[in-house]
Amino acid sequence: MDAIRILEPSGLDALIVELQNRGYRLVGPTVRGDAIVTADIAAAADLPRGVGDEQEPGRYRLRQRDDGAYFGFADPAQSTKPVFFPAEEVIWRGRRDAADGGHFTVERDAPDQQPVALLGVRSCDLRAVEVHDRVLANRRFTDAHYVSRREGTFTVAVACGEPAATCFCASMGTGPRPAATTNETGEAAYDLLLTEVDPGMPERHRFIVEIGTERGREVADAIAAREGTEPDRADAIAVTDAAAARQSRAIDTATxxxxxxxxxxxxxxxxxxxxxxxxxxxxxxxxxxFCTTVEDTSDLAGTSGERHRVWDSxxxxxxxxxxxxxxxxxxxxxxxxxxxxxxxxxxxxxxxxxxxxxxxxxxxxxxxxxxxxxxxxxxxxxxxxx
Known part of the structure; x- marks a missing residue:
């Protein structure tokens, strides 16, 4: 897939509605309290428009921007990890049979089957999902709950134009522009890739959309995103090239x-x-x-119990x-x-x-x-x- 489209800022709501109509639960960045977090999104108004962040060692603060950027921040405080791999979940429930106190009925918990659309996921977090796919889904023994939540994901990635002082994705080869394909399978890493351009100039503010999959093309057609050009792609690349150049931290992955x-x-x-x-x-x-432990709980009467999986460190x-x-x-x-x-x-x-x-x-x-x-x-x- 190599097509370029242009989406006006007002078209974000059309994109969200189209994905909702296709049965997706939308998850993306939004402001909660004093942080940008990853949570459910119902409309473009839920996005952190005009909000930036300042990140330093041991410091995270939000700030008001002087423009209308929807994605003018480095990354949410938490990644997309809890969407597919929650901090706590029930593995199974057991209940003592009232007719025969010596037997238990065990029920395994089933995750919500509604497919997820990730909106605004950054390149670093997109690569992290790929890492979890390798670890939890693509080995001999798979994590059934992770696979169930991950199945059918629609990905609207957003290239990063505002790195924080703590970012070093450029040295890791994981951003700020996501790779077009995954290292794991060679398949498209995203369905749509958005790059926000000129948010400080209302007459030029737009999203350059790159199509990664056929279903991404279907969504772009459905919301009537107009055709773009190769100069538009060059503008998108310039945004992420500038972001990479501003990163001051690095790790030498060769050594x-x-x-x-x-x-x-x-x-x-x-x-x-x-x-x-x-x-x-x-x-x-x-x-x-992805380290976890298990915790077992039971009621005071000893008639029911649960096993929970929780994050560990x-x-x-x-x-x-x-x-x-x-x-x-x-x-x-x-x-x-x-x-x-x-x-x-x-x-x-x-x-x-x-x-x-x-x-x-x-x-x-x-x-x-x-x-x-x-x-x-x-x-x-x-x-x-x-």
């Missing part, structure tokens, strides 16, 4: 794997452990972390607990495990990195620990050691 494997005993781990609170914030906002002491105690009893070991898995052994395990460069772990760390700086520091120490 980081070997650096981390060689740094198991580096004194840098003591340094970062002296600052890390092991609060788990970084793993909870990470769009690719490798920064929790109990996460590595086995008989006799935790394998990673100190913060040094836990931080080393986290960053080494993200940037080295994840690639060995799944054939791709576990970091997409969204920068959330930097912004939402209470003490501002920066994964890019820790990676760079370990690289410098390895070079100095020869």
């Amino acid at each position: 980081i794997h070997d650096v981390l494997i060689a740094s198991a005993e580096s004194p840098r781990w003591e340094d970062v452990a002296s600052r890390c609170l092991a609060c788990t914030n970084c793993t909870l906002v990470c769009p690719t972390c 490798c920064f929790s002491e109990n996460f590595s607990y086995i008989h006799g105690g935790p394998l990673r009893a100190d913060v040094k070991a836990r931080y080393r495990q986290w960053i080494t898995h993200k940037l080295a052994t994840w690639e060995d395990q799944f054939g791709m990195l576990g970091c997409v460069g969204c920068g959330r772990c930097i912004a939402w760390c209470p003490v501002g620990i920066d994964i890019t700086e820790e990676a760079a520091a370990l690289g410098r120490m390895k070079t100095a050691a020869g």
Whole structure:
């Protein structure tokens, strides 16, 4: 698919209505309290129009823009991860048979089958979905709940033109412009790709639409998006090229794997452990972390019970607990495990990195620990050691 269309800002509502009419539940960015979050969207008015964000190590703030941009921010506080992989869900319910107190009836919980349309998903988060597809859906044993929620997803991606100071997707090869196809299957990564152009000039403000799939073309035809040209595509590419050039953080993906494997005993781990609170914030906002545990509950009468799956974190002491105690009893070991898995052994395990460069772990760390700086520091120490 290679067609270019132009969508006026007023056409966003037509796009939303068309997707609703096709049976999709729309999920996209919206303002809740003091943050832009990923939640259900009913109309273009729900989008964060005229709202930007400021993200620094340990700092996240919203700001009012002086234009009418609908997507004039870096990324929502939380990614699309909870849409397909919620923080808590019931796995099964059991109830004691009233006629025979020795038997139980067990019912497995079934996720909502309504297909989801992702509206405004950023390139980094789109890549994170691809990571979860690899881990949870495309191996021998699949996560049935994830697969059920993921099935039939319609994706309206939005290229990023406003990176935060914490973003480093350009160095990771995951943005700010999404790849046209996924690494996993070679299929289209999105149905439609929108790039917002000239939001500060009302007479020129528009969305350049690139079509990724046939069903994306059907939707573009249905909302009467007018034909675009190759100069329009060039304008879209210029937006993301400029965004990439403004990113000041980076990770050297060519060397980081070997650096981390060689740094198991580096004194840098003591340094970062002296600052890390092991609060788990970084793993909870990470769009690719997928560690979970199970919690069992029952009523006081002992007649019914439930098993819940909930997010867990490798920064929790109990996460590595086995008989006799935790394998990673100190913060040094836990931080080393986290960053080494993200940037080295994840690639060995799944054939791709576990970091997409969204920068959330930097912004939402209470003490501002920066994964890019820790990676760079370990690289410098390895070079100095020869």
